[in-house]
Amino acid sequence: MSDAVVLGLDVGGSSVKYRLASATPSEGIPEALAQGTVSTPKHDPVAGLAAIARDVTALHRLVAVVVGIPGLVDEASGTVLRSANLPALDGLALGPALSAELEVPVGVINDGRAAAVAEARWGAGSRERDVFTLALGTGIAGSHIVDGRVVDGAHGIAGELGHVVVEPSGARCACGQRGCLETVIGAPALRRAWNRAGGHGSPKDLLSAYEAGDARAARIIERGAAALADAILTLLALVDPGVIVIGGGLASAPHRIVERAAALVAERATFHRVPAIVPAILGKWAGAVGAVSEARELAGCVVGASAG
Amino acid sequence: MSDAVVLGLDVGGSSVKYRLASATPSEGIPEALAQGTVSTPKHDPVAGLAAIARDVTALHRLVAVVVGIPGLVDEASGTVLRSANLPALDGLALGPALSAELEVPVGVINDGRAAAVAEARWGAGSRERDVFTLALGTGIAGSHIVDGRVVDGAHGIAGELGHVVVEPSGARCACGQRGCLETVIGAPALRRAWNRAGGHGSPKDLLSAYEAGDARAARIIERGAAALADAILTLLALVDPGVIVIGGGLASAPHRIVERAAALVAERATFHRVPAIVPAILGKWAGAVGAVSEARELAGCVVGASAG
Numbered sequence: 381m382s383d384a385v386v387l388g389l390d391v392g393g394s395s396v397k398y399r400l401a402s403a404t405p406s407e408g409i410p411e412a413l414a415q416g417t418v419s420t421p422k423h424d425p426v427a428g429l430a431a432i433a434r435d436v437t438a439l440h441r442l443v444a445v446v447v448g449i450p451g452l453v454d455e456a457s458g459t460v461l462r463s464a465n466l467p468a469l470d471g472l473a474l475g476p477a478l479s480a481e482l483e484v485p486v487g488v489i490n491d492g493r494a495a496a497v498a499e500a501r502w503g504a505g506s507r508e509r510d511v512f513t514l515a516l517g518t519g520i521a522g523s524h525i526v527d528g529r530v531v532d533g534a535h536g537i538a539g540e541l542g543h544v545v546v547e548p549s550g551a552r553c554a555c556g557q558r559g560c561l562e563t564v565i566g567a568p569a570l571r572r573a574w575n576r577a578g579g580h581g582s583p584k585d586l587l588s589a590y591e592a593g594d595a596r597a598a599r600i601i602e603r604g605a606a607a608l609a610d611a612i613l614t615l616l617a618l619v620d621p622g623v624i625v626i627g628g629g630l631a632s633a634p635h636r637i638v639e640r641a642a643a644l645v646a647e648r649a650t651f652h653r654v655p656a657i658v659p660a661i662l663g664k665w666a667g668a669v670g671a672v673s674e675a676r677e678l679a680g681c682v683v684g685a686s687a688g
Numbered sequence: 689m690s691d692a693v694v695l696g697l698d699v700g701g702s703s704v705k706y707r708l709a710s711a712t713p714s715e716g717i718p719e720a721l722a723q724g725t726v727s728t729p730k731h732d733p734v735a736g737l738a739a740i741a742r743d744v745t746a747l748h749r750l751v752a753v754v755v756g757i758p759g760l761v762d763e764a765s766g767t768v769l770r771s772a773n774l775p776a777l778d779g780l781a782l783g784p785a786l787s788a789e790l791e792v793p794v795g796v797i798n799d800g801r802a803a804a805v806a807e808a809r810w811g812a813g814s815r816e817r818d819v820f821t822l823a824l825g826t827g828i829a830g831s832h833i834v835d836g837r838v839v840d841g842a843h844g845i846a847g848e849l850g851h852v853v854v855e856p857s858g859a860r861c862a863c864g865q866r867g868c869l870e871t872v873i874g875a876p877a878l879r880r881a882w883n884r885a886g887g888h889g890s891p892k893d894l895l896s897a898y899e900a901g902d903a904r905a906a907r908i909i910e911r912g913a914a915a916l917a918d919a920i921l922t923l924l925a926l927v928d929p930g931v932i933v934i935g936g937g938l939a940s941a942p943h944r945i946v947e948r949a950a951a952l953v954a955e956r957a958t959f960h961r962v963p964a965i966v967p968a969i970l971g972k973w974a975g976a977v978g979a980v981s982e983a984r985e986l987a988g989c990v991v992g993a994s995a996g
Contacts, residue, residue, distance in 0.1 A: 510842040522926075531839070533928025534818040535961035540925040543959065545918065556958030557921075610853065613865075617848040618830075618926050620841025650864030651851065653843035 385440040386679050388671025390448040393465035396420050398436050399668035403443050403679045409502035410672045425468050430481035442484050444679035446671040448491035458488040487678050494670030496523035499625050503662040508622035515628035518567045546607040564607040573600045605640035612645050616652040627660025693748040694987050696979025698756045701773035704728050706744050707976035711751050711987045717810035718980045733776050738789035750792050752987035754979040756799035766796040795986050802978030804831035807933050811970040816930035823936035826875045854915040872915040881908045913948035920953050924960040935968025
């Protein structure tokens with residue numbers, strides 16, 4: 381048998397990314413012994429994910445698995461509380477079920493949090509102890525990570541920058557409040573604003589039109605940047621991070637809202653200490669890297685992986 | 689010689705509170721072996737504070753001192769960066785200077801932070817791991833304390849709830865922003881609003897008039913409560929504390945702004961998890977208790993106090 385390995389799975393609506401790495405902690409990013417993508421097993425996710433794990437680790441001694449899930453997760457019990465894209469997982473005690481199949485400890489984590497941990501530990505935040513990550517997409521997810529660990533508050537919901545109110549009389553948010561940051565710069569909000577202004581297509585088209593000098597696009601970008609700057613100034617006052625890492629679907633292209641917001645924050649800061657605002661660098665593998673990283677922690681806690 | 693003791697000093701503009709306790713950690717609040725108040729030495733603060741420490745600890749074996757200071761402090765170097773009420777301390781490396789006089793380790797801490805640590809460890813926050821304390825007075829000071837330790841961000845300024853913007857077109861704040869929470873419910877702001885409305889006296893008179901059914905007072909209280917509720921909802925989204933402890937000069941009487949804000953937070957919360965909002969209980973000795981508590985930590989780190 382070869383040395384002990386850990387497996388990270390990043391489960392999406394249509395595909396599962398896997399990454400296999402040595403269980404032994406490393407200074408740098410956990411090197412991939414194997415990495416790839418397979419179809420998401422939709423009907424019997426426990427059997428399907430167990431089969432993937434067995435296939436990928438056939439030549440290795442597996443000691444721990446962590447599964448990243450798009451949805452609300454109770455990490456303590458390994459239960460998926462709600463998963464919009466994968467209804468078969470709703471309410472499932474995925475950790476214990478997979479653990480019974482694979483006979484190793486299995487942790488379950490929110491996929492965005494896995495990606496955030498990876499960016500903080502190994503990616504754009506790796507030079508700072510105190511990192512705030514922000515994923516801009518349909519929703520806006522924030523995570524505060526200190527010394528590589530998520531600071532998630534008393535009830536696990538800290539970091540919700542997307543639900544800081546920036547326009548008190550603004551649009552109703554899915555969360556029930558009015559004028560959350562998400563109602564201004566979430567992808568659906570940008571799309572609606574762009575279409576209402578007579579533009580066509582998605583937020584990426586809005587950004588392209590802005591580059592081409594479209595005045596309607598400029599107004600939407602400016603409003604979004606002002607809202608993001610307000611939220612970031614509040615974040616600096618309350619949390620005071622050492623760096624802000626911005627990723628997510630909308631941030632893969634140069635994101636003018638983020639650039640403009642960073643300029644506004646620098647202009648308007650008073651007592652605040654303005655940290656660098658930088659793009660995420662791990663890309664689409666961030667979630668799997670974070671899951672591997674968490675699996676190493678799990679292995680270290682539970683089975684003494686260094687005995688491999 | 690008797691057992692090892694630690695000394696906490698809470699230095700105010702006119703008086704110094706001292707509290708002496710055993711250096712040995714305790715489950716409950718550090719019991720006072722001696723406690724009292726003496727005049728603040730204004731001209732030669734190092735010699736004066738050293739004399740106080742020698743007097744108070746004459747019968748004991750002193751192993752560590754922590755001094756709480758009203759002002760901006762660099763804890764790492766024990767330097768007072770700025771102290772509005774005690775100009776003789778400005779820029780002084782108080783920790784090293786006192787340590788040289790007393791021949792024991794001396795730490796320096798902001799007095800509000802000392803009180804916050806005490807409330808979180810031994811006072812109104814002691815049953816929760818994750819505590820946010822808020823001191824309402826001339827300024828508004830916040831501290832986030834997890835497992836008894838201040839979470840102070842990458843640059844030591846986290847927790848500034850008083851400088852969350854709640855009225856974007858509001859009054860200019862001392863910090864340079866417009867419409868900070870402090871510009872609405874700081875004591876000078878409440879006094880100005882009350883006098884402008886035709887009332888007389890201080891914020892305490894405003895609160896009394898409110899109790900007596902004064903409609904002008906009610907409008908000011910309602911505006912303040914709405915602003916505080918906005919700031920607390922933002923705090924819940926970003927920090928998610930397990931309890932909010934409210935103290936400070938303005939909170940010693942029943943504070944209707946706080947009560948009304950708590951009701952508004954409960955009404956308006958959506959995804960948020962609303963923690964208990966409770967009054968501080970340690971009163972005027974909180975700062976000295978916090979200083980003693982920190983002095984025990986310092987003794988434990990540096991000199992092995994248990995060898996007493």
